Amino acid sequence: MNIELLLSLAIIHAVALASPGPDFALVVKLASQESRKTAIASAVGISIAILIHTILSLTGVSLIIKSSQTLYMIVQMLGASYLAWMGFGAVKGALQHWKARVSVDSNTPKLNQLTPTQGFMQGLWTNLLNPKAMVFFIILFSAMITPDVSLMTKLMATVIMLVLSLIWFVFIALILSKPIIQQRVIKAAPAINLCTGLLFMLVSSAIMYNLLATAMVFSESTI
Numbered sequence: 001m002n003i004e005l006l007l008s009l010a011i012i013h014a015v016a017l018a019s020p021g022p023d024f025a026l027v028v029k030l031a032s033q034e035s036r037k038t039a040i041a042s043a044v045g046i047s048i049a050i051l052i053h054t055i056l057s058l059t060g061v062s063l064i065i066k067s068s069q070t071l072y073m074i075v076q077m078l079g080a081s082y083l084a085w086m087g088f089g090a091v092k093g094a095l096q097h098w099k100a101r102v103s104v105d106s107n108t109p110k111l112n113q114l115t116p117t118q119g120f121m122q123g124l125w126t127n128l129l130n131p132k133a134m135v136f137f138i139i140l141f142s143a144m145i146t147p148d149v150s151l152m153t154k155l156m157a158t159v160i161m162l163v164l165s166l167i168w169f170v171f172i173a174l175i176l177s178k179p180i181i182q183q184r185v186i187k188a189a190p191a192i193n194l195c196t197g198l199l200f201m202l203v204s205s206a207i208m209y210n211l212l213a214t215a216m217v218f219s220e221s222t223i
Contacts, residue, residue: 002153009144010160016136017168022083022203025196026126027169029090030119031176032185032192038119039177043169045123050165052128054158057137058145066138072131073211079129080207086126087200094194123169131207 017024023046031039056062065071114122127133145154175181185192 001150001156005144005149005153006156006160009140009157010164012140013161013164014168017165020199022126022130022200023123023169024172025199026086026123027172028176029192029196030114030122031173032182033189034114034119034177035116036173036177037116038114039173040170041116041119042123043173044166045120045125046127046169047123047162047165049124049127049133051158051162053133053137054141054161056134057141058154058158062134062138063142066135069214073214075129075134076131076207076211079131080204080211082125082129083200083207084204086122087197087202087204090193090197090200092197094190094197130203132203 027039027043027046030042053062056065065075141157145157176185
């Protein structure tokens with residue numbers, strides 16, 4: 001078992017986890033506005049999606065999808081559509097909140113609007129349908145997991161990716177879902193929703209831009 005390789009993977013993945021993105025924004029949003037169970041469920045959903053990405057990358061399935069223009073285009077369209085839908089909903093909620101102009105007490109966001117199952121699914125699809133996540137794992141494992149790497153090392157790499165993801169996102173969910181923390185950030189809920197929505201829509205726009213650029217290049221090459 002290649003300990004040095006596993007340590008390098010762990011460090012790279014830890015840095016990627018700490019970087020702001022749709023996954024982080026989603027957990028922050030749910031942990032600060034929903035029940036602890038829902039927040040943790042979303043963290044688990046994201047971690048399971050990362051596990052799926054890891055397995056697909058190690059088995060070569062993700063590379064096959066990336067190599068197929070049609071399949072990768074479908075993944076990009078699905079991912080962009082889902083992120084745009086999530087982003088639009090968050091922005092709409094924030095704007096409606098501000099537009100109401102009612103008192104702080106009556107304007108306080110209600111908790112427990114989502115069930116743990118809904119939280120899990122949001123976490124799962126947010127990561128799983130993000131083509132940027134798929135590309136990240138393809139590049140990471142293509143560069144570091146060579147054909148001579150043992151099966152045990154690959155299995156340990158899979159476990160490390162899952163465990164680190166769970167530790168990070170569950171940690172955020174546990175901290176921000178504390179009642180005292182929720183009470184302190186509850187007034188900032190509309191701003192959190194707006195930032196989350198804009199981030200989701202920004203990522204969606206970037207995916208759609210890349211998709212259109214690729215389609216234009218392909219159409220020009222076939223003329």
